[in-house]
Amino acid sequence: MDFVRNFPAISILICMFAAIVSSGLKGRSARLLNTVLVLVVFALSLITFAWCIANGNYTVYVMGVFPAPFGNEIRFGVLESGMALFFSIIMMLSIWGGRQKMKDEVATDKEFLYYVFLNLLFSSLLALVYTNDLFTAYVFVEINTISACGIIVIRENGRTIEAGVRYMIMSLLGSGLLLLGIMMTYDITGHLLMSNIKESVEQIYTSGENLIPLVVTIALLTTGLAIKSALFPFHSWLPDAYGYSTVSSAAILSSLVSKGYIFLLIKIFYRVIGFDIIKASKLLNVLFVFGLIAMISGSMSAIRENDIRRMIAFSSIAQIGYIYMGFGMGTTAGMVASIFHILSHAATKSMLFISAIGLTDVSHGSRHFVDLTGSAHRNRIAGIGFLTGSLSMVGIPLFSGFISKLQFMDAAVSLSYRKMLPALIVLGVSTILNAIYFMKTVIRIYMPLDKLGANRAQADVATNTVPSTKRMGINGVVEENDVILFRQEKLYGFTIILFVTLNIALGVCSNTVLEWIRTGIRMFS
Amino acid sequence: MTQDEINEMLKSSAPGVVVNDEKPVRKSGFRSWLDGENDILYSHLKMKRSYEDHIKKEPTPMEHNIEKAKVRYAVYDIANNRELKIFRWVYRIAAILFCVALALALTFTVSYLPPVGDPGTPANSSEVVKRYVENGLGETGATNIVSGIILTYRAFDTFGETNVLFIATCCVMCMLLIDEKVLKGGADTDSKYEPKKDDILQITAKVLCPIIFIFGIYIILNGQLSPGGGFSGGAIMGAGLILFVSAFGFKTTQKFFNETVYKIAKITALCMYGLIGSYFYITGANGIANHIPLGIPGHILSGGIILPIDIAVGIEVACTMYAFYALFRRGGL
Numbered sequence: 001m002d003f004v005r006n007f008p009a010i011s012i013l014i015c016m017f018a019a020i021v022s023s024g025l026k027g028r029s030a031r032l033l034n035t036v037l038v039l040v041v042f043a044l045s046l047i048t049f050a051w052c053i054a055n056g057n058y059t060v061y062v063m064g065v066f067p068a069p070f071g072n073e074i075r076f077g078v079l080e081s082g083m084a085l086f087f088s089i090i091m092m093l094s095i096w097g098g099r100q101k102m103k104d105e106v107a108t109d110k111e112f113l114y115y116v117f118l119n120l121l122f123s124s125l126l127a128l129v130y131t132n133d134l135f136t137a138y139v140f141v142e143i144n145t146i147s148a149c150g151i152i153v154i155r156e157n158g159r160t161i162e163a164g165v166r167y168m169i170m171s172l173l174g175s176g177l178l179l180l181g182i183m184m185t186y187d188i189t190g191h192l193l194m195s196n197i198k199e200s201v202e203q204i205y206t207s208g209e210n211l212i213p214l215v216v217t218i219a220l221l222t223t224g225l226a227i228k229s230a231l232f233p234f235h236s237w238l239p240d241a242y243g244y245s246t247v248s249s250a251a252i253l254s255s256l257v258s259k260g261y262i263f264l265l266i267k268i269f270y271r272v273i274g275f276d277i278i279k280a281s282k283l284l285n286v287l288f289v290f291g292l293i294a295m296i297s298g299s300m301s302a303i304r305e306n307d308i309r310r311m312i313a314f315s316s317i318a319q320i321g322y323i324y325m326g327f328g329m330g331t332t333a334g335m336v337a338s339i340f341h342i343l344s345h346a347a348t349k350s351m352l353f354i355s356a357i358g359l360t361d362v363s364h365g366s367r368h369f370v371d372l373t374g375s376a377h378r379n380r381i382a383g384i385g386f387l388t389g390s391l392s393m394v395g396i397p398l399f400s401g402f403i404s405k406l407q408f409m410d411a412a413v414s415l416s417y418r419k420m421l422p423a424l425i426v427l428g429v430s431t432i433l434n435a436i437y438f439m440k441t442v443i444r445i446y447m448p449l450d451k452l453g454a455n456r457a458q459a460d461v462a463t464n465t466v467p468s469t470k471r472m473g474i475n476g477v478v479e480e481n482d483v484i485l486f487r488q489e490k491l492y493g494f495t496i497i498l499f500v501t502l503n504i505a506l507g508v509c510s511n512t513v514l515e516w517i518r519t520g521i522r523m524f525s
Numbered sequence: 526m527t528q529d530e531i532n533e534m535l536k537s538s539a540p541g542v543v544v545n546d547e548k549p550v551r552k553s554g555f556r557s558w559l560d561g562e563n564d565i566l567y568s569h570l571k572m573k574r575s576y577e578d579h580i581k582k583e584p585t586p587m588e589h590n591i592e593k594a595k596v597r598y599a600v601y602d603i604a605n606n607r608e609l610k611i612f613r614w615v616y617r618i619a620a621i622l623f624c625v626a627l628a629l630a631l632t633f634t635v636s637y638l639p640p641v642g643d644p645g646t647p648a649n650s651s652e653v654v655k656r657y658v659e660n661g662l663g664e665t666g667a668t669n670i671v672s673g674i675i676l677t678y679r680a681f682d683t684f685g686e687t688n689v690l691f692i693a694t695c696c697v698m699c700m701l702l703i704d705e706k707v708l709k710g711g712a713d714t715d716s717k718y719e720p721k722k723d724d725i726l727q728i729t730a731k732v733l734c735p736i737i738f739i740f741g742i743y744i745i746l747n748g749q750l751s752p753g754g755g756f757s758g759g760a761i762m763g764a765g766l767i768l769f770v771s772a773f774g775f776k777t778t779q780k781f782f783n784e785t786v787y788k789i790a791k792i793t794a795l796c797m798y799g800l801i802g803s804y805f806y807i808t809g810a811n812g813i814a815n816h817i818p819l820g821i822p823g824h825i826l827s828g829g830i831i832l833p834i835d836i837a838v839g840i841e842v843a844c845t846m847y848a849f850y851a852l853f854r855r856g857g858l
Contacts, residue, residue: 009810013803016799019688019691020799023695023792063806064677065808066809070653071681072680072682113695113698116692117692120692123688127685136681143688143689146689146692147692150695150699153696153699159600180631190649190654200647210638213634216630
């Protein structure tokens, strides 16, 4: 069974090979290759995960002949392999969920490029999760950034190209700061391997020499990754990038790309700098405050939004705020809550994006709330997905969102009152705000069919500004071809069912998952 | 094309331009050029497109701006969007503040960093650097230690870096690639308006291209011996290809370097790198002896995996450089 050690490296490498080979294939074969690849990586990660749990300790794997500080190294324990497993599940479901829609969104002769991007994106996510070397992390951050830009701009219309450029500028700013941070780290420690840096950093911290560069380094690394994962003041690129790209891209960007960066940040906290030094540097307080602001401001923007996909995108900003607030608590409990929230948010947000596309498809492609009225009756499976996602986001028991909120509350209670009060109050307020915009949407999409005409008429009278011709065309009459049944889109329905199952599984089996996360964090440091 | 036709064209296309209608008196070539009657550019170069089309297609900068403003107006509803106005102001001020603060903080920090060139700094005195300098030659077989580090010690990083180039070309392709059928059918690309036959350029290119290619190959093959290697050599080869295509046009270049060749070259190069790399990583990690001989340092066939990887990287970089140029100019390879 010792052969399992090779699996993480193999899964990174086969993703890169698949990307290279896909660039010479036609759309269909590239799609097939991608499906096979994700399933293989899923299987490999599952075996690695089981092996890590049985093993009970982390494993160091040297990439090449030369041992760690001289060559490259990857290191994995329960948390890393679990994350890789989870990422492969979400990747698979996101791609399946958006497959039907793909032919409307991507030109057929460029479809193979989409799979090149996805495969390389996947390889970079796996490498970010597994690597134990700061510079390898940077190289794969680069790949991640460029392929993320690619999956935004591949849907060629003005908004996506604008969004892609915006994303690229902000993301490159983040990469630049990260690179500066890595350079300074190298300058003051002389190492790029995470474990060696940590030793040197401890030395620097106790001796007091080079302390100012160390603090600036920590700030640069954190800011860089915070920009890339859209923490509050740097979030303005996010709604367009998530709102107008293809549906699979939106799901992958919100639930995987930003989470990959956050996972790298966790790694930097624990493995590069050391959590005690991070805590002492007061940097976490800054993250705490920005996390709190993001929770409120993201939800406020989501409430005012009239476009369903942009609303979901704004909600991502609030959820990223939750994660950073958990970091900001500066306790292991807070960190566990944050990591659980990464899982829960990734599972929920991708489901929401994919259900939303089902709802807009049966509403003549319109994404505005008025047109979505009653759409859950026209596409029942998408309605169920959206309902589950909303309940999970708001934090209803049985779903995963409830557990993460409970964990945040739990972690907050043990803090000093100066942090506890704001954390609890903002959590409460944010939950209410979440409920407002998600329940508003759920009520609208489940509006009974027979009242539909009446509702439309009222809306028309109330808002004279709406051009009447547009309304007359629809006028509450549900056209025959506008209804999508389960048997018409089997893969889509199947994906939504898997998403719902995953969400409920995370909510119900939360104790096991939390136990894994705690073990993982112990192995981590 | 005669002088008359050109005059006609200029008149119809740009009413403001005053054109001398009188038939030019036959003078000697130099004299007429000196007097400004005969333009060497118009009388000797073949223009594929008529001048008229060209001027019609290109909007003036002002029209362009107006159209852009209209689109923005429609998309963002600028008249009624007070939020956007406020956001823009806040954004500008915040951006300036952020940049100033960042610049100040970094300048402040740099003064605290260990001095450059001091042998006692952590970066210069760590065990990693010592081993690279002392054992590098024996362990990698490369007299050029930089190649030894990037292609043997840290081969995985460099594989990632090569993939960065690959994905960058894919991104550019995704935005600029035009279907070959459309291109052949006369799509409106920049290369249509360029002069087709430039004697000076062609003769220079005939002389320079072989030299550039040989120099590029030399740099690639000598990567383990002297400064250079796949990245720099590939860039030189790419520059040679670009010079060739600007002198002789895409039609000539496509005879030996078209999309199929590009794809095959790129995929083979990257797969070769990947396979050598994977073999190296996996045998190394499992403690299996690998069968790539290091060779005698200083010989051309030395350095173990460095030489084949350099060749692969060189091909990939040359392809990337050329693909960028071709995609930006023509929208296809």
